[in-house]
Amino acid sequence: MRRQIMKQLPVFVALIVLLVGALGVTAYILSNQRFYLPAWVPLIGTDFYEVKAELPTAQAVVPGQGQTVNVAGVKVGEVGQVNLENGRAVVSMQIKDKYKPIYKDASILLRPKTGLKDMILSLDPGTPGAGELKEGGRVSVANTLADVNADEVLSSLDADTRAYLQILINAGGTALRDDSSDGRQGAPADLREALKRFEPTARDAARFTRLLAKRRTNIKRAIHSFQTLSTELGSKDDQLARLVESANANFEAFAQEESSLREALRLFPGTLSQTSTTLRDVSGLATELGPALQKLRPFARELAPSLRAQRPFLRETTPIIRDQVRPFARDVQPTVRDLKAATADLAPVASRLNRSFKVLNTFFNELAYDPPDGDSFLFWSAWAAHSGALLTTTQDAHGPMIRGIVLLNCTAYLALQGIVAGNPQLGELTRLANFPPERQVCPRNFDDPTHLLALDEVPSLIPPGPAP
Structure with a gap:
């Protein structure tokens, strides 16, 4: 056989080339037809991670048409089967194994890829904190949203609103229609000029958004502080309950004093008037x-x-x-x-x-x-x-003493003057007694002539003799 191959070598080589070319064309066609070999095929096998999603409607979702599952615009899988379970569409998604896992809080949006309703599933994988979704797991209808067609929006409007909308569209078409005789497109130009007038508004809006971006840190801090406050208030629920009860009691007390409050409010204008007068003063x-x-x-x-x-x-x-x-x-x-x-x-x-x-x-x-x-x-x-x-003391530096009071009338005082004149010892005692002058204590002795005469005669009444 080897001799025959060598004899027909050009033909054999041509057959080998044709076979390789046919295999390449077949692989290319199958790859474009989304044909994947099982994972056990070495090198070219593909393994998938299947997840199901519940949708309110699977309109325009057709299996086998290459409708993809995208994450952030990147293809991560394809749409598999579409089934109906309990009035809801259940779509199987074939996710490539390298893009797993999908988490339990994942969300799915069914949206058109083109205007011909070539649908795709936009997938948000979720967060690791929610836990991984197991093989064959299901994303609930609460986390999915189907595409909304324009006719559904219009059908939700009542008859009057649809009529007004029709009038608005017709009026817009009439306003933008070119009716000028010289062929000048007046309406589009006017619309363009009107839109240009929004340039200052857009510029100010851009400045406003830039300022908001600069204050992003402060906004984050405010949100964090509000979260901390909310958490702290949550841990103080007993105190808040008591605060509410106290406030309720206060308001009840205010309600019981309604008549007094009314009277106070009645007097309040006069008080304000008096206050105004006082402030002016x-x-x-x-x-x-x-x-x-x-x-x-x-x-x-x-x-x-x-x-x-x-x-x-x-x-x-x-x-x-x-x-x-x-x-x-x-x-x-x-x-x-x-x-x-x-x-x-x-x-x-x-x-x-x-x-x-x-x-x-x-x-x-x-x-x-x-x-x-x-x-x-x-x-x-x-x-x-x-x-x-002086009157109450009973001793001095010389020892104990006996006090006495000498009372004299003016006649005796006059006689004393005569006695003192003939008795030096008594004169010394009277000097030490410090009697006031006669003219001060007995002025009548100097006003009455008889007393003056007696004053002259007193010394003769006392016989002279030695002092005792």
Whole structure:
């Protein structure tokens, strides 16, 4: 056989080339016909990960027509079978094994690829936190959305709305139709000019969006803070419940005081009027107060160093207040509460004490008053205190002594003058007694002539002799 092959080598080579070409053409045709070999075929086998999706409607979804499953515009699989289960369309998706897994919170959107309703399934794989969807798993109808046709939108409108829409479309066509005799396209040009007028709005909108982009970090921080606040409020549900109950009680109390609130609101306009009048009256004060405050600014600036200098003192006194004054205040609270009951009993007496103190105040004012034409009542208080000490003492530097009071009338005083003249020892005692002058204590002795005569005769009545 080898000899025959060598003899017919050109023919044999041609057959081999034709066979290889036929296999290549067949593989190309099958690849375009979405023919995949099983996964057990080495090198060219393909393994699929099958997932099902429930759709409200599978309109224009045809198996075997090359309708694809895309993720972010990238083909990841194809549409397999389409079945009807419990009034819902169930579409099998053949996902290539390298694009798995699909997660349980995946979402699917059925949308047209072309205007001829060549449909595709736009797939969002979901998040890993939801867990993987097992082989043959199903995406629920809650996470899928079918394509909405224009006729479905129009059919949802009532008859009047459809009529108005028809009028609007016809009017738009009439407005854009070129009716100019010179062939100038006036309506499109006017529309173009009108659209140009939106350029400032678009420019400002672009600036606004750029500013929003710059504040993206602040918005994120605000959202995070709001989330933290919501989480914290969620953990404080008991306190919030008590807050709501307290607010409810407060509102009930307000409701019970409705008549009082109405009366207060009735008086409120008058109060506002009086307040307005008062503010007008104090406008002069405000005018004077402004310059005064301006003049006080240097004092306020100079006061700052003094306040700063007080900080060490405040720091030193803080432990005293915290460790001594505050415990003392807490300790005396029971005593203060006991005294409160006692002071309540003293309240009736306090009013009478008030009147008594007023009388005493008037009395002491009279004592302290210094009239312009004389001396006050307290003028002789120092002399009285000194004299009182002299009168009440019973000894001096020489030892104990007996006090006595000598009372003389003017006649005896006149006679004493005569006796003193003849008795030097008695004269010394009278000098030490410091009697006031006769003219001061007995002025009548100098006004009455008989007394003057007696004054001349007194010395003769006392016989001369030696002093005892």
